[in-house]
Amino acid sequence: DQQVKQNSPSLSVQEGRISILNCDYTNSMFDYFLWYKKYPAEGPTFLISISSIKDKNEDGRFTVFLNKSAKHLSLHIVPSQPGDSAVYFCAASGTGANSKLTFGKGITLSVRP
């Protein structure tokens, strides 16, 4: 049973435009959400996070939005750059038995020059 879902396996956008990466979760006990970026043959690196007490967190070109009622979060990248081309993983955690990070399957973003 997949608790963190990234239903779109890939996304292609033009350089300079907005990239929107979506993520849904099913476990209502999750209270912290993170996005990781991964290049081929490398480990994932932390990108941005959001706590369930917020609905938006911004860091430069990256903004994460959280809609708790819909159990949905999204990562916006504006403007998109070719160097953003990578696999993006959504992850979630809670407390107690849910304290480990649960990852989605990832989405491959391609930014066309």
Next chain:
Amino acid sequence: DGGITQSPKYLFRKEGQNVTLSCEQNLNHDAMYWYRQDPGQGLRLIYYSQIVNDFQKGDIAEGYSVSREKKESFPLTVTSAQKNPTAFYLCASSIVRNYGYTFGSGTRLTVV
């Protein structure tokens, strides 16, 4: 510089052999994790350890074993019982209340 080191980067194993992947961290993190990445499967948790001399099975522990004798080290053994061992293996560490993991650069294991 603090970090987490996985070795080797590439590993080849013959069918029927056990092989051990190394993971060392100098971040003073209590918790360590092993994930496996397969195309289209994302990151799946194999084993994790939140304290020395203790570890727990993750979602896909069958065919794998671990030890946590030191805080800095969390080696993963891929045994001959693992049916499909060819994959990219990632080690991570975190403070116990894991709001974020630090990942190693991974080991690509190929069974030949």
